Amino acid sequence: MNVRRREQRGACGVVSSGAGNLWVISVAGEVDFTSTDLLELTVAEVLRSHEGAIAFDLSRLAFCDSSMLNVLLRSSRQRQVLLIGITPQTQRLLQVSGTASIFEQHVTVQDAVDATS
Numbered sequence: 001m002n003v004r005r006r007e008q009r010g011a012c013g014v015v016s017s018g019a020g021n022l023w024v025i026s027v028a029g030e031v032d033f034t035s036t037d038l039l040e041l042t043v044a045e046v047l048r049s050h051e052g053a054i055a056f057d058l059s060r061l062a063f064c065d066s067s068m069l070n071v072l073l074r075s076s077r078q079r080q081v082l083l084i085g086i087t088p089q090t091q092r093l094l095q096v097s098g099t100a101s102i103f104e105q106h107v108t109v110q111d112a113v114d115a116t117s
Contacts, residue, residue, distance in 0.1 A: 011035065011062075014042050020113035022082070023050040028060035031068040039071050047078055055112045059085025069097060076102055082112045 012035035013028040023046050031039060046054055054075055058064075075081050083103045086094070094100035106112040 012038055013060075014038055016042050016046060018050070019055075019109055021052045021116045022055045022109075022113055023052065024055045024057055024084070024109055024112075026057040026060065027064075027068075028062075030063040031061065032063070032065045033067045036067040036071060039068070043071060043075050047075075053080040053082060053116050055082040055084050055106075055109065057084040057109055058087060058090055061087055061090060064090055064093065066093070066097070069093060069099065072103065073099065080104070080116075082106060082115070084109055084112050 011030040015026040015028075017024055017026070025039070025042055025046065027039065043054070056072065056075075061068075072081060072083070081103055083090075083105045085107065086105055091100070094103070104112075104115070106115060
């Protein structure tokens with residue numbers, strides 16, 4: 001994987017990198033309305049520079065709210081979006097919001113790469 005961008009804002013960290021046919025945006029820490037702009041900037045950059053599917057690696061995500069869900073939904077209107085390493089808290093958010101079926105889910109980055117090859 002070639003790392004494209006690493007950023008940290010408060011309790012939220014984002015690493016963006018290519019993996020096979022995918023572009024993976026790894027999110028760590030906490031994402032809420034105070035840190036969503038960092039994620040939105042990263043997604044916008046990926047949408048401009050990469051034509052394929054986007055995977056969000058959420059395995060290191062400690063907390064997210066509906067602002068993170070909105071980023072995922074907006075991204076899915078423009079590209080295929082895969083979710084990797086869903087935590088129980090994030091899975092609950094997807095289920096309660098009725099959006100779990102929108103996203104293809106995988107356990108690892110390699111699983112997602114293999115699924116899109």
